[in-house]
Each structure stands twice: as structure tokens, then as C-alpha cells.
Amino acid sequence: MPLAFPFDPNIERAATVPARLYNDPVYLELERERIFARTWQLVGRVEQLSTHGDFITAQIGNDALVILRDTEHLRGFYNVCLHRAGPVASGCGRRKTLQCRYHGWTYGLDGTLLHAPEMEGVQNFNPAEMHLVPIQIATWGPLVFANLDGKAPPLLDVLEDIPTRVAPFHCESMRYVMRKEWDVACNWKIYVDNYLEGYHVPVIHPGLHKELDYDNYEVEPHRYFSIQHAPLRAMHGGNAAERRYDPAKTDVPEALYVWLFPNMMLNIYMGQMQTNIVIPTSHDRCKVVFEWYSANPPADPSTDAQWTKLLAFSDEIQDEDVEICEIVQRNLRSRIYDRGRYSALRENGVHHFHSLLHEFLT
Ligand code: FES
Ligand SMILES: [Fe+2]
Structure with a gap:
């Protein structure tokens, strides 16, 4: 079966991407190489790297990483020792140097090999010329990103203009509150597809539907991200006591949902935001990580x-989304289903994601 797949840039004519993209493990390997190793991935928080020597570890696909602060610089390296591929860092913490846990080779915070015990007599071996392999690191607001592709465009x-658009919400001054993880039995793209449309809100999320002005729900695609505008429903009539949000109480009466290709979501409300990361763990499972930030963090959430x-x-x-995503994964294995159609009115965000999949994978 060919890896390439058809895709029509005109949503009115297009069919969705073939089911094999969600079922065949060969696509996960391709995605790790062509998507996850070429795009900016959220790997941590700036507050974890506030002091010289602070480090965190992270994983992008098959690649283990270490990210650290060296005076004013944030640096990132593959967490792979040059000797026999041991780990130069584990977990997180603060160190003056990085020492491999296997045979103790020691690296400076700039990645230079400082000390390799008992290597006397080895020819053409000069520690001063040996470095951990670096990766690109960038920050935005409280978030730290890494990119394995040295030629990738800057974060x-x-x-584009996300920072300006998000500015009224003051995300940069929000502080980390907590994290929650879900193991979901679906391909990572099913979870992303589901996130990218409001089409399912009336049917799958009756509680959320009460809060949102569905008629004015809009998805605005950009080059590598899309923004969903989900205005809150006006408070006319109805029982205000049943409502969770009061649109009259906020100066920016909107929740803002930003999706960054391929697997990151940023859900922003007044005084609170949440990052969602969808990490493929196999071709038909993913881990979804939510992290919450707040302008006024509670002592104990x-x-x-x-x-x-x-x-x-x-x-x-989340439970409503997970349940439907897992059923869709099972049904995508059905002998009778391969491709569907998009709602041109409601699924332009999904079509945009699929256009990027097509661009990166073929
Ligand atoms: S693998 Fe790192 S010192 Fe041997
Ligand atoms: Fe949903």
C-alpha cells in the first residue's frame, strides 16, 4: 500500500484522509520523522529553568532530551551520552555539570565533554572537541519549546500574531497550578481532529453547549495553527444560576482556543489557561496531558x-471527548469505512490539519 494519500485543498470537494493513517503503524514512524522531529514541541515551563544549572528532561518521539539553564541561556541537547548512549540527565533538578549515569562521562552545561575517566591511550580522542548534540530551544510566555530540526523556522x-492576540489575557504572568494525564485508546490524530471542530459540541457536550454561542463559533486557520472563536452565549433569559461563566463579567468576553500544529492546544480564558499536549504512545494510543495555569493560583486546587x-x-x-474518540478509533478499523466528507461550514479546522499532514507526510 502506498504511503502517499490523496488530499483535495478544496473542502467542498474533499474527502477526509484515509483510515490507514489512523490504523497503520507505518504512519506513526513517518509522523515521528517528518512531523514531530520538525515542529516546535512544548517540553516544559520557564519557571522550572529559572536558576543557573536547572534542568528538565523531555521526550520527542524516540529522542530523549535535556533542557537546562546555563547563565542567561536556555540550552537543549539530546540526552544521549557520546560514549555508549547512556543518559546524561534524569528527571529534573539543578547541577553544575551533567554526568552520565552509565560510566560517568561528565559534560559542561554548554554540552562540552569535560571528563571521560580511564580513556588514556585511546587514539584520536579529544574531549574538548566533543559535544552533546544540541537542539533548538525557544520560549513563549511561561512555556518552553524544543525543535529537533536545526533548519526549522523560529518559534x-x-x-505569527498569536502573542498579540493573546495579550489581553496576560498569559505571561499566569503561574502553573497542576497537571493531569489521560491514556486514550485512539490514534493521536483522532483526538486532534475532534479538538479542531465545534461541530460535535451540540451532540457530544450538552453542558458546554449551554455556555457557547454555537451560531458564532468560528475556526480561523493560519499557516501552522488555527484559532477557534467560541463566544459565550449572552445571558438573556434562562436560569443564570445554571451558568458557569458570566459573559458580562469579563472585559474580553471570549474563550480563545489555539491549536498549534501538530499536537498542542492552548485554551485561554480570563485569568486561567490550559495547555493540552497529545503524545502518540503507539499507532492506536495516545497520552493527553493537560496543564493548568492561573493568574491567581489556589493554595490547593x-x-x-x-x-x-x-x-x-x-x-x-474530556470524558465525553475521550469516549467518542475511542469509539471512532475502533470504527476506523471497520472493513466498510475508509474516507468521509467534511462539513464545509464547521470542519475547516480539521481540513486545515489534514492539509498540513498531507504537506508534511507526502
Ligand atoms: S554511556 Fe555515558 S559514560 Fe558510558
Ligand atoms: Fe469536544
């Missing part, structure tokens, strides 16, 4: 009344 170019409510609502929506 800020990829983000598990006992704070407002946060308990917010997290319960988030869980309700």
Missing part, C-alpha cells in the same frame, strides 16, 4: 471550591 515566526468546579467541568468535557 515566533510560526506563532483539590480543595479550592472554584477549582473543584472548574476541574469537574473540564473532566466532564
Whole structure:
């Protein structure tokens, strides 16, 4: 079966991408090489790297990474020792040097090999010329990103005007609150497809549907990201006590949903934001990681009344999404299904994602 697949840039004519993209492990390998190793990936938070020597470890596809602060610079390296591929860092912490856990080769925070014990007599071996392999690191607001492709465009170019658009929400001054993970039995792209349309909201999310002005829900595709505008429903009539958000109370009466190709979402509300990362763990499973940030972090979100409510609502929506995504994964294996059609009115975000898949994979 060919790896290439058909794609029509005109949504009115287009059929969705073939089911094999969600079922065949060969595409995961291709995606790791051509998508995940070439795009900016969220790997941590700036506050974890505030002091000289602070480091975190991360993983992009098959590649283990270490990201650290060396005086004013944030640096990133493959977490792979030049000797016999041991790890030069584990977990997170603060160090003056990085020492491999296998045979103790020691590297400076700039990646230079400082010390390799008992290597006397080895020819053409000069530690001063040996370096951990570097990767590109960039930050935006409280977030740290890495890119394995040395030739990738800078993060800020990829983000275009997102920073300006998001500025009224003051994300840069929000602080980390908590993290939650889900193991979902679907290909990572099913979860992303689902995120990229509001078409399913009336049917799958009755609770959320009450809050949103569905008629004015819009997806705005850009080169490498899309923005979903999900205005809150006006408070006329109805029982205001049943509503979770009061649109009259905010100066920017909108939630903003940003998706960054391929696997990151940023859900922004007044005073609060959430990052979602979708990490493929196999061709038919993914890990979804939510991290919450707040302008006024609670002392303990598990006992704070407002946060308990917010997290319960988030869980309700997430459970609804996970359930449908897992069923879709099972059905994409059906002998009778291969490709469907898009709603030109409601699924332009999904079509845009698929156009990027087509661009990167073929
Ligand atoms: S693998 Fe790192 S010192 Fe041997
Ligand atoms: Fe949903």
C-alpha cells in the first residue's frame, strides 16, 4: 500500500484522509520523522529553568532530551551520552555539570565533554572537541519549546500574531497550578481532529453547549495553527444560576482556543489557561496531558471550591471527548469505512490539519 494519500485543498470537494493513517503503524514512524522531529514541541515551563544549572528532561518521539539553564541561556541537547548512549540527565533538578549515569562521562552545561575517566591511550580522542548534540530551544510566555530540526523556522515566526492576540489575557504572568494525564485508546490524530471542530459540541457536550454561542463559533486557520472563536452565549433569559461563566463579567468576553500544529492546544480564558499536549504512545494510543495555569493560583486546587468546579467541568468535557474518540478509533478499523466528507461550514479546522499532514507526510 502506498504511503502517499490523496488530499483535495478544496473542502467542498474533499474527502477526509484515509483510515490507514489512523490504523497503520507505518504512519506513526513517518509522523515521528517528518512531523514531530520538525515542529516546535512544548517540553516544559520557564519557571522550572529559572536558576543557573536547572534542568528538565523531555521526550520527542524516540529522542530523549535535556533542557537546562546555563547563565542567561536556555540550552537543549539530546540526552544521549557520546560514549555508549547512556543518559546524561534524569528527571529534573539543578547541577553544575551533567554526568552520565552509565560510566560517568561528565559534560559542561554548554554540552562540552569535560571528563571521560580511564580513556588514556585511546587514539584520536579529544574531549574538548566533543559535544552533546544540541537542539533548538525557544520560549513563549511561561512555556518552553524544543525543535529537533536545526533548519526549522523560529518559534515566533510560526506563532505569527498569536502573542498579540493573546495579550489581553496576560498569559505571561499566569503561574502553573497542576497537571493531569489521560491514556486514550485512539490514534493521536483522532483526538486532534475532534479538538479542531465545534461541530460535535451540540451532540457530544450538552453542558458546554449551554455556555457557547454555537451560531458564532468560528475556526480561523493560519499557516501552522488555527484559532477557534467560541463566544459565550449572552445571558438573556434562562436560569443564570445554571451558568458557569458570566459573559458580562469579563472585559474580553471570549474563550480563545489555539491549536498549534501538530499536537498542542492552548485554551485561554480570563485569568486561567490550559495547555493540552497529545503524545502518540503507539499507532492506536495516545497520552493527553493537560496543564493548568492561573493568574491567581489556589493554595490547593483539590480543595479550592472554584477549582473543584472548574476541574469537574473540564473532566466532564474530556470524558465525553475521550469516549467518542475511542469509539471512532475502533470504527476506523471497520472493513466498510475508509474516507468521509467534511462539513464545509464547521470542519475547516480539521481540513486545515489534514492539509498540513498531507504537506508534511507526502
Ligand atoms: S554511556 Fe555515558 S559514560 Fe558510558
Ligand atoms: Fe469536544
